[in-house]
Amino acid sequence: MSRLELPDDTGFGLDNLPLGVFSTPGTAPRTGVRIGDSVLDVARLTNDPVHATGSLNAWLAGGPTAWRDLRSRLTDVLAADRPQPLHPVGDVRMHLPFEVADYVDFYSSRHHAENVGRIFRPDGEALTPNWRHLPIGYHGRSGSVAVSGTPVVRPCGQRLDGDRPTFGPSRRLDLEAEVGFVVGVPSEQGTRVPLGAFPEHVFGVCLVNDWSARDVQAWEYVPLGPFLGKSFLTSVSPWVVPLAALESARTAPPARDVALLPHLDDAGEPWALDLALEVRINGTVVSRPPFRDMYWTPAQQLAHLTSNGASLSTGDLYASGTVSGADRDQRGCLLELTWNGTEPLALDDGSTRGFLEDGDEVTISASAPGANGGRIGFGEVTGRVLPAR
């Protein structure tokens, strides 16, 4: 126990120090760090205006030096004494922690891609020919990224009714349990970010729920990919866990089927991360997706994303794609968990779900191994479904 009286299983001990943006009633949003069940006001502690902007972006742009300096200072302050000003986490409101520049969503779980392939293209190969050779991804809508707790208004959209398109509230609203990576340091257009430079650009990690309207998506996505089936809302957890807190979570990626091209060959840069996710619907745990099984790592995703010279901006967010393991109770979305609604899932209250119903609350949480056998907590990303307007 530190002098903050942190229980051993807090997930928010001195080895974590995730950053977010919070406010208390009547005050402006500012940077805070979570420690145990409290939030330390980093803006007041440091008196640095970069922490009073209501967004992590300006500080994120400072890069690894700024990241290390603040972490070192917070470690000293928190280890030495009970710091001020500290707020109980229940007394603060959390905000979107960073202004999202570009948002990219990958498709890097082999189990997920195979399941989706079997469901949507039952007559073809489960994986498309490119899948083992590159981390498939696409751009999502950055303006639709919102902080955990934002209501999920059921989207309307165009979908097939038999063989006729109609417009109305989605009937196949789904969750997607994902892990997101937050870029701090930009890169120049025309240059690439090699695998080894991943921790020079990416500050940290959050949880992502990439809400999906499967009926809209199924009708629209050929040939240019998902659009309105995804763009109504993407929720992120309020705390960004620094990569620096995940040293004990680094692990080897799964064996690959094919030799990788040099810019994606991560033999020397294994950045798989042993995050254990948990998905709950109305309190029932419906899945425990293992992030360590992802075929493509976040370092490979970044190397791929910039391999054509695309620049990075401070605030870029890229997500892993749905995290699914090999087992049925490790699947990261209802499309897979219920096999497109054909095998409904039982909740603890006795009800069943094919897809999400109005009023349902979905919560994704995660933890990872920390220093000295402890755990690193990610908090949670949650949202309740409201009826279509």
Place this chain on the structure above:
Amino acid sequence: MSRLELPDDTGFGLDNLPLGVFSTPGTAPRTGVRIGDSVLDVARLTNDPVHATGSLNAWLAGGPTAWRDLRSRLTDVLAADRPQPLHPVGDVRMHLPFEVADYVDFYSSRHHAENVGRIFRPDGEALTPNWRHLPIGYHGRSGSVAVSGTPVVRPCGQRLDGDRPTFGPSRRLDLEAEVGFVVGVPSEQGTRVPLGAFPEHVFGVCLVNDWSARDVQAWEYVPLGPFLGKSFLTSVSPWVVPLAALESARTAPPARDVALLPHLDDAGEPWALDLALEVRINGTVVSRPPFRDMYWTPAQQLAHLTSNGASLSTGDLYASGTVSGADRDQRGCLLELTWNGTEPLALDDGSTRGFLEDGDEVTISASAPGANGGRIGFGEVTGRVLPAR
């Protein structure tokens, strides 16, 4: 002739008044309006700090009232006397006119979609089943949008060599002649923007070259759409032509094959626009795409984009997709003009092109009918291809 001595065919007369961001040597970027071959310094003329931010965004957010007020003031100033401070257009440097929030690219030319379908999916229907029912679109990379004149560094990427993926400089670098629409007024998440509200949100129009690496795109795009084949650079023209200048360009859209769902039925809101585009490679005119033939209008694209409740942000840019007409010399990209490189195009210097070569300069320009038989000019978007790094 006004007192500014504007030739009749300037394209930048009193009925146009496009806005951009410019600087002169040693000064900061600020808002300007183009009149004839001059740029009027709007920041100095008005002394309004909103015009000194180096981006149109803050002013765009002011909405139709701010747009009308400035247009009215500029009209008065320019009609009354030779205004100051005026700079020759050749003496200023133009900048990206607005900070791009989300960038969406549509696929709304039927001729283009049919040609691409025939080239990439020769055994199937040219149009996918959804094409006539909704304006297909996808999100692009907003951080890669740059102003006209930005060099086009040939992107590297993964593409098939026979049946084996390799990595290297794209061999099928292409242009795409498009028209872009710039959102000024945001909308709230969970709400829709109906067809009739198009001019309440969209300020104006620019030209777009959505550079494309066809070999990269062909390998990556199944199943989630274009990604690195597009995300290395998207160029926009420096002048944003107000919708208010395009009243004489409004026209009826082409007849549609199927009845449209109510939110896309534009019988009462015909927003096809009679823009005449021209594409030049190293000075040779290779195409004259007619924007008036687009199947889906920008008002329908906006209604579709927000039909799921996705919010709009100030600075959102959405582009039409490649503009192609029915005739061969009206096709808006080399993929179509050369039928995927199999029918090379002759340039005036006697050389031929399948796709773009290092050193090639591509320029897209456009004009539209203005008041009293005059023309509204859009200027141009241009870029020269540099060798891969």
